[in-house]
Amino acid sequence: MKTNTVLISGASIAGPALAYWLTKYGYDVTIVERSPTIRPGGHAVDFRGAVMPILKEMGIWEELLKYETRSGKITLVDKNNKKVARFPDGFTSGELEIMRGDLVKIMYETTRHQVNYIFNDTITALIQDEEGVNVTFKNSKPARYDFVFGADGLHSQVRSIAFGEENSFSSHMGVYIAIFTIPNFMNLGMDGLYYGTLGKRVGVFGSKQGTEAKASFYFCADRFHYDYRDIDQQKQIIRKNFSGEEWQVPRLLELMDTSSDFYFDSISQIKMDNWSRGRVALIGDAAHCASPMSGMGTSMAFIGAYILAGELRANNGNYQQAFANYETAMQGFVKRCQELAEGLDWFVPKTKFKHWMSQQFWKILPYTPWKNMMIEMPSKIANSISLKTYH
Secondary structure, three states: OOOOEEEEEOOOOHHHHHHHHHHHOOOEEEEEEOOOOOOOOOOEEEEOOOHHHHHHHOOOHHHHHHOEOOOOOEEEEOOOOOEEEEOOOOOOOOOEEEEHHHHHHHHHHHHOOOOEEEEOOOEEEEEEOOOOEEEEEOOOOOEEEOEEEEOOOOOOHHHHHHOOOHHHOEEEEEEEEEEEEEOOOOOOOOOEEEEEEOOEEEEEEEEOOOOEEEEEEEEEOOOOOOOOOOHHHHHHHHHHHHOOOOOOHHHHHHHHOOOOOOEEEEEEEEOOOOOEEOOEEEOOHHHHOOOHHHOOHHHHHHHHHHHHHHHHHHOOOOHHHHHHHHHHHHHHHHHHHHHOOOOHHHOOOOOHHHHHHHHHHHHHHHHOOHHHHHHHHHHHHHOOOOOOOOO
16 A cells, blocks of 8 residues: 655644654655744643543653642732732643643654654745655755644644635634743742733743742733744834833843843634635634633643544545544534633633632632532533543
């Protein structure tokens, strides 16, 4: 039998997860990544529910446990660092929590001997015919593949080329976010603090067993244009929006300049009727970003990779049927995961009344039945998809 060749755009999480299963099923896989190497940093990501057996079957479970981190108590404070309210314990952590950068490293090490990685390059054109896809790159020579998969995130290049402009599918949720690593100068251990004013929230969370911390900035704004790859411009946006704020904000803005893993983006969702067009298909955030507020993006990426590769194998070359089955299996699950992230007013309130209501809500939540409901709901959704056995 002919070995099918596959190009995956994106070396973060969904791409290597898909590559793992495809190489297991005999595909010849290449991953192209815009960055010069795998990208470190980022916030903690969670695994919950139906994805857990997949991680064990992939043989990465024990390695994930070595890097497991778990957020401690999370306290809301005022400008004098005095407690205002507290999130319920376990509110933000899944069954397994790991820093995004550690997960990316594990997936790269797991796949790099079976997968051809091309860094510092990107796709510029895709031309399909009945037998394959001709791909043009920014730096590499043109090549031909049987399939191309976009696993290149919220601002997917593959999606833009094959499906249309991002604005056609992106739903901005009215908030922007920045995250970067700093010294744990507040000696938080693994605990976290949030400070908020109208339309803004700043957090500091211990990480790496308390040896460092992650700073996070959220602010409300309508969609605006900025360069996704201009970090200096993005830092200026944060300075402009948080200049004059109290608490630890001035110190955090100083530390922002020395951070090596600054991340900035809108909190948005991707909503599409279908994720495939001919021999090109999307996976992970490129297909169905639920935003960081859902806590489900990583689980969705791994589950989608398992199903997409499994359906290609099960349908023995009938990729149209495989892609249709993949979409059918995932779409209801994706819709439920995206709904988890709706209603950001509780987290970044924009009016004085909503700000006051939010603080009162978090004060009483640990003592009400709502606490268990809010903790259990993500787990119920995470277990709401049934997975086939493909091998």
